[in-house]
Structures are given as structure tokens and as C-alpha cells.
Amino acid sequence: MESSIQTIASNTLLVIFAVVAMTGIICSKLSEILKVPDVVLFLIAGILIGPSFLQFIDISHYQVENQLILTFGSAFILYLGGKEISLKVLKNVKVTVFLLSTVGVIISTFIVAKVVGLTFEVSYITSLLIGSIISSTDPATLVPIFNQVKIKDKVKQTVISESAFNDAIGAILTSAVLAIILSGQFSLSENIYELGIMIAVGVVVGIVTGIVLLKLVNDQPYGIFKDFAPIISILSVIIAYEVATKFGGSGYMACFIVGIITGNKKNFKIWLSQQSYDADFYVAETLGTICRMAIFVILGSQVDLAMLAKYFGPALLVVLSLMFIARxxxxxxxxxxxxxxxxxxxxxxxxxxxxxxxxxxxxxxxIIASMKIPNYEIISSIVFMAILITLIIQGSTTKLVAKKLGLLEEEQKEITNNKKEIFES
Structure with missing residues (x-):
């Protein structure tokens, strides 16, 4: 009887995965046609196929699997965000990127927390938790947008680098606030110390893991696993996350640092053969796409529309304050x-x-919703609104705003050529 129950559960999980994957593929194709960020469609589709409407999937009975998808998915996407960072370009804007991804995250967190405190009847620590969750930007969305919209390299690299760094900082800050909520204790000096340890250990573990594992797939002379580059990449994320967490560090920061080292491997005198590089690139991109699909479709399926309608006005106010005041x-x-x-x-x-x-x-x-943290319905409503509104309004108008401000590369070339013609004439 037990084995049959386990078989039914396994089959249900396989069906859920198939539904999520097919939904993601259809939404990705639609996003190309509609010129809308695919994650917006993933979210909406998740609502449609979830318990609120068609009831095709319900992940609430599979909390362990849900946590696995969310934890590994976010860690792997941070790894991909790190790969997008060019240390060469970053060197010229490092101060801005550092400040935006640290001081900027803290400023956003406290401004949002203040607005949440004024619009919702929740504790200040819950307000801080909400602020820390939505204070970071999204490299997984920005990178595809900037691949289509050719912005000046200085601005592009700054925004992408900031988004990758502040995702890691936002995740660490959220973990720290969550730890305070779960323990019920707060000490400023102790919590700042713990936050510093989380970052420092995450950075060290990320550097060591990234360099050691990349050496093993190096073309020569240590590359004994050079034919298994894609597998080593996936393992590097898992190992970095688990080792950093084991020693009290941030697994998210460790995965992000591994991504930076992987994306700038030549700086560390590491080279992959063309075959290994191509295989690693396509596997990482495919797995990253699957992670994005799974995270957003599953998040959409967990949205409680009754709660969303209940908190719509205050949540909208919080998101607008994030967009037009905090940022x-x-x-x-x-x-x-x-x-x-x-x-x-x-x-x-x-x-x-x-x-x-x-x-x-x-x-x-x-993760917070699955843990049933107090006021998780309010948290989910605000986060869902923040994702939907910022992606639809800001994501879809990036090119228009860049054009109005004269930051498109094509326009910059035209201006330069015009100046050159006037000077020559």
C-alpha cells in the first residue's frame, strides 16, 4: 500500500513538472509575439492553472519539493547573474555598483518598510522583511531586455552588475531579518556581525569553489574533468551553496561569486575548450530557463486572489513608493x-x-509562504504586485525611455557621425 501511495505521489509530481514546463514554453513563445517580459506571462499562467482557476497543479502538498525548486532555482539564477558581470567594465563603475547594491538596498528596505508600516497593521520587523524581499532588482529579467535593447555599455553593465549584486545582498538581508523573526531576538551589533560573517564566508567559499572546480575543467594541465563542464557548473552551485551554509555563510553570495569567476575565467588564467564552453553555455541557459519558468509559474499558482483583492490598494501604494520614491x-x-x-x-x-x-x-x-510566516498573505500580495507592475510598466518601456533619453547605442553613433560631418565640412 505504501509503495502504491509513493508511486501516485511521484506520478503527480511528474505531471506537475510536465504542466509547468509546457506552460512555460507556450508563455515564452507568446512573450516573443506580444513583446512582453516572459515572467509576467509565467505569473499569469500560474494563476490560471493553479487552484484558483483550472486546478491543473497544486504544489501545496509538496513542500519539500517546492523548497528545493525555489532554493536551487534562485541559487542557480544568481550564478547566471554573476556570469553576466564583466570585471573589466565593472572596474570603471565599481563604486556606484557597490553603493547601489549595498547602501541602495538598505535605503529601499527602510523606505518600503516605513510605507508598509503606514498602510498595513503589521509589526516593524515584518515591514523590514517585506522591504528586504522587494528591494533587489532582477538580472534574469534585465539581461534578456538588454540583449534586445542596445544601451550604452557603461549604463548596461552598471544596471546588470547592480541587479546581480543586490539580488545576493537582498537575499542575505532577507535571511537575516527572517532569522530575527524566527528567533524573536534582536541585537544590532550581533546581527550586523552575523551579516558580515554571512557575506565574508559566502565570498570566500565562492572564490575557492569557483577556482578549484574550474581548474578541473580547464583545457590543460589540470582539466581531468574537462569533458564534464556542464555537470561541474551545476555541481559548483550546489557545493558552494551547501558549504557556505554549513559554515554560517550566505549560500546565495557563494553561488553569485562562483558565477563571477566562471564568467571571467580568463582573468584567473582558466580556459575551456570550445566544445566544453559551448556545452556548458547551452546547458546553463536551458537550466536557467527551466528554473525561471518553475519559480514564476509555481509562485503564480500559490497566489490567493481573494487576499490579493483584499490588499490591492495598500499593496499598490507600497509598490508605487518603491518605484517613485525609494529607487x-x-x-x-x-x-x-x-x-x-x-x-x-x-x-x-x-x-x-x-x-x-x-x-x-x-x-x-x-519560501516564506511555504513556512507560513505570520502575515505571509500580505507579503505574497505585495511581492506579486511588485513583480507584475514593475515588469509590465518598466520592463516594457525600457527601450522607449532609453530612446527618449538618447541612451541607445544607435542614436549615440548617429550623433557622433553628425558631429563628425559638421566638423569636416
């Missing part, structure tokens, strides 16, 4: 201290506008 303040404050980057007003305005909420907040929200 502009962050960019203004953080860019003022980086004189060497020489940011102009148009570049600053563009960075103020581009701050899509995405995968990591979705994954963190899913």
Missing part, C-alpha cells in the same frame, strides 16, 4: 559619491526607472 533616492544618493564615473542626469534618470522586481524576490516569497 530615485537610491540612485541619487549612490551616484553622488562616485565622481570618477561622471554620471550625467539622463543616465541617472534611466537607472532610476529600470528596477524590475523578479526571480529572487519571487523565490524568497515562495
Amino acid at each position: 530615485p533616492v537610491c540612485v541619487f544618493v549612490c551616484t553622488r559619491f562616485d565622481k570618477s564615473a561622471k554620471w550625467d542626469k539622463k543616465e541617472m534618470l534611466f537607472m532610476m526607472w529600470v528596477r524590475e522586481t523578479g526571480v529572487i524576490p519571487a523565490a524568497l516569497c515562495g
